[in-house]
Amino acid sequence: MRSSGRHGGHGRRRAAIAAALALAALAGCATRDVETTPFRIRAEGPDGASLVDPLSGAGFIVVTGPASLPSPTTLRVDQAVVDDMNGTHTLEAVTFTFDPAAVPDLAFPPRLAGLTVTVEMNVDPAGTGPEREPLTIPALRIATGETARSYDFLVGESAYTLANGMPGVPALLGPFVGTEDIPFFEVLPNWTESEPAKCGMVYDADMLRVTQSIPVVTLAAGRRAQVYVGLRAEPWNVVHVQSWHRRGTCARQAGSWTQFAAWR
Amino acid sequence: MRPLPLIALLLALPCAALAAPAAAKDDDFEPDEPMRSLALGPLPRARAMVSGDVGWLRSGVGLGVGLGAALDLVLRIDAMPLYEKGFGGQRELQGGLRFSPIAEEDLRLTVQVTGGQVFISKPAEVVSFTTVRGEILLGATFDLLSPYARLGVRTMSRKVEGADAWQREEEIGLGVERVLGRFVVGAEGYVLARPHRSGMGQWRLRVGYAL
Numbered sequence: 498m499r500s501s502g503r504h505g506g507h508g509r510r511r512a513a514i515a516a517a518l519a520l521a522a523l524a525g526c527a528t529r530d531v532e533t534t535p536f537r538i539r540a541e542g543p544d545g546a547s548l549v550d551p552l553s554g555a556g557f558i559v560v561t562g563p564a565s566l567p568s569p570t571t572l573r574v575d576q577a578v579v580d581d582m583n584g585t586h587t588l589e590a591v592t593f594t595f596d597p598a599a600v601p602d603l604a605f606p607p608r609l610a611g612l613t614v615t616v617e618m619n620v621d622p623a624g625t626g627p628e629r630e631p632l633t634i635p636a637l638r639i640a641t642g643e644t645a646r647s648y649d650f651l652v653g654e655s656a657y658t659l660a661n662g663m664p665g666v667p668a669l670l671g672p673f674v675g676t677e678d679i680p681f682f683e684v685l686p687n688w689t690e691s692e693p694a695k696c697g698m699v700y701d702a703d704m705l706r707v708t709q710s711i712p713v714v715t716l717a718a719g720r721r722a723q724v725y726v727g728l729r730a731e732p733w734n735v736v737h738v739q740s741w742h743r744r745g746t747c748a749r750q751a752g753s754w755t756q757f758a759a760w761r
Numbered sequence: 762m763r764p765l766p767l768i769a770l771l772l773a774l775p776c777a778a779l780a781a782p783a784a785a786k787d788d789d790f791e792p793d794e795p796m797r798s799l800a801l802g803p804l805p806r807a808r809a810m811v812s813g814d815v816g817w818l819r820s821g822v823g824l825g826v827g828l829g830a831a832l833d834l835v836l837r838i839d840a841m842p843l844y845e846k847g848f849g850g851q852r853e854l855q856g857g858l859r860f861s862p863i864a865e866e867d868l869r870l871t872v873q874v875t876g877g878q879v880f881i882s883k884p885a886e887v888v889s890f891t892t893v894r895g896e897i898l899l900g901a902t903f904d905l906l907s908p909y910a911r912l913g914v915r916t917m918s919r920k921v922e923g924a925d926a927w928q929r930e931e932e933i934g935l936g937v938e939r940v941l942g943r944f945v946v947g948a949e950g951y952v953l954a955r956p957h958r959s960g961m962g963q964w965r966l967r968v969g970y971a972l
Contacts, residue, residue, distance in 0.1 A: 526817045526843065529961065662884055688881055688888050689917040689928040690955070693818055693844055698851070704923050715923025744850060744881070 530694045531701045531741055533627040533754055534599040535654050538634040540618060543589040548579065548620075549633040555621035556582045557669070560591050564614040569604030570597050572639070574614065581620075591616075593637065595652055599738045603758050605639070606649050615640045619653075619669045627656055627751045635667035638679070647729060648679050652758040654738075656751035662742050664703070664753035672709065678727030680710040684740045684755050697745015705737035705757055735759040795861075796902040797945050798938055799969045800909050801869040802861035803831040809972040810945075816965025818844050823969075825859070833859040835873060853879045855894065869909075871898040879917065891918040896932075907938045911951065930955040938967075945969040 540548045540558065548558055558581040562574040577591040593616060597603050619636035626632035636653035640646045653670040664684050671681045683706050690702035705716045710724035716737035723732040738756040746752055795803060799812050804827030812823045821839025828834055840852045857875025864870075873896040881888045893916050900909025913932040919925065934951025947967040952960040 527962065528844075660884070685922060686888075687919065687921045687924060689890060689919045689921075692958075693841075693961075698841075698845070702924075704921055706922065715921075717924060744883075745845075 528695045529692045530750075531627075531692050531699045531739075533739065533756070534596070535626050535630075535632055535756065536595040536597075536599065536652055536758070537632065538618075538637050538652060538654075539592075539594045540616075540620075540634060540637075541592050541594075543591075547633065548581070548591065548618075549622050552582060552620065552622050554582070555619075555623070558618045558620050560593075560616040560618075562591075562613065564609045564612055566605055566607065566610045570595055572605045572609065572614075572616070574616065595637075599756065600736055600758060603652070603736070603760070606760055609639065609641065609649060612641050613643065615646065617669055619667045625656055625751065626654070627754045629749055629751065632656070636669040638669055640677075646677075647727070648677055648761075650758075650760045651679065654754070654756040656754050658742070658752040662744070662753065664740055664742060664755035666755060670757075678729065680724055680726050680733060680735065680759070681708045682706070682757065683708070685715065686742065694743065694750070696747025696750045697743045699741050699743045701739070701741035703740035703742060703755075705735075705740055705755070707735055729761065731761040733759045733761055795864045795869070796907065797940050797943075797969075797971050798869070798900070798902065798907060798909075799945050799947050799967050800871070800898055800911065800936060800938065800949070801864075801900045801902070801907075802833045802859045802871045802873075803827060803864055804833045810969050811972065812945075812967060812969035814965040814967040815843070816949075817963055819853075819963070819965065821853075831861045831864060833861075835859050835875060837875070837877075849882050851879055851881050853877050853892065855892070857894075867901050867903070869898070869900045869902060871900075872896070873898070890920070892916065905939070907940075909936050909938070910934070911936065911949070936967075943971045945971070 560574055560577050560579050562577040565573045567573055572593045574591045577588045579586055579588055616639050618634050620634050622633055624633045624635060635655040638648055638651035640648045651670055653667050655667045657665040659665045663686055666682050672679055685704040685706050687702040687704055688700055691698050691700045707714045707724055710726045714722040716722055718737060718739045721736045723734055725732050736758050740755040742753040804810055804825050806827045806829035809826045814820055818841050819839045820842050821837055823837040826834045835857055837855045840848045841850050842848055855875040855877030859871055859873040861871045875894045877892045878889050879892055896913040898909050898911045900907060911934040915930050917928045919928050931954045932951050934949050936947055936949030938945055938947035950964045952962055954960045
């Protein structure tokens with residue numbers, strides 16, 4: 498005759514093993530967020546205040562004047578003529594900067610120093626980045642030449658998500674008027690690579706397609722290419738930092754992201 | 762070859778196995794059947810095992826049917842319900858064959874090849890791509906617990922301009938199983954390894970029932 502103690506011992510041991518497995522399982526539910534390093538483009542007046550802050554909504558700002566380069570990632574326009582939704586005014590100086598952490602060799606072209614430049618920006622005072630942090634300048638591009646304008650530099654990033662879930666390329670990061678000697682950029686989805694992020698699966702290997710150029714190229718994250726647009730002999734050097742889209746939504750994180758730059 | 766017609770063709774095999782005339786029963790002869798296992802084959806001819814597993818990231822249900830000659834038909838549907846909080850995210854349908862060239866009393870070697878399709882729901886459409894998976898499993902079967910090691914390679918077709926046509930990832934896992942009558946319960950931990958990314962640990966708890 499079995500003792501009730503041995504029956505109870507087997508049952509308690511099985512329950513303990515099941516509980517241990519359940520606890521281990523719950524502990525092993527890890528997620529992995531995608532790291533992003535935005536350019537954090539800034540445009541500041543002589544007092545250090547952002548040119549975007551006084552604006553009531555998204556739009557464009559155009560700054561024209563002679564350029565100097567205090568550092569590779571700082572461009573200064575003196576006696577700057579600033580044209581925004583509030584009208585046209587002149588500032589003693591406007592300084593443009595960006596964080597090169599994502600592309601360490603990205604710099605304003607040295608040939609811009611001493612030239613009269615036109616800096617065009619797509620701005621959004623309510624703009625946010627991948628972690629919903631303030632990012633108010635999704636696109637910046639620089640042209641030289643007063644009669645026949647030609648572009649030399651563009652940099653941009655955006656967490657704006659299109660209706661199909663893909664990241665939208667901000668206006669001015671590509672032809673806007675239609676006559677600019679800039680390639681056309683679009684983000685193509687890649688559904689075979691992903692990371693299980695906290696706020697939904699992030700498909701983080703989207704491709705950047707560069708068209709209206711010779712050649713037409715498609716770039717994975719971290720890749721570069723040279724393409725020719727227009728009559729200038731210098732090619733555009735395009736670098737695709739990263740593009741991704743998320744299946745899922747979250748108040749704390751963006752639904753998509755694209756980040757790239759190009760220079761001559 | 763598209764995977765769905767291949768799966769349909771493979772589904773015809775168990776029907777043929779079941780329709781084959783059974784051998785005359787000899788009361789003095791009891792054929793040796795390998796110990797039941799979820800991960801390792803083979804299944805007895807014309808016998809089936811249904812299974813389910815819950816895990817991170819993937820959970821699923823499966824069906825195995827013994828075809829004889831150490832060959833099994835395997836079918837599986839899986840998704841990510843724990844992570845996606847439902848079945849609307851990535852879902853994969855796979856079908857294929859499992860061959861167990863070594864099925865000794867204590868040692869098993871199993872090779873499995875499946876083809877499948879992954880479906881991902883978008884706001885206005887469903888995206889899909891083809892997968893091909895190969896696995897090798899080596900295990901030992903004991904009365905108390907049956908441990909096994911698993912190495913798997915999964916390739917996914919990529920219709921993305923500018924990228925390689927196939928994306929590859931590997932899985933390396935260790936698991937244990939225990940037979941409880943007609944049931945088999947098991948647990949497995951494995952690492953998902955992908956090019957240019959750090960490995961990701963995953964796990965699953967499994968239960969199967971021999972029909």
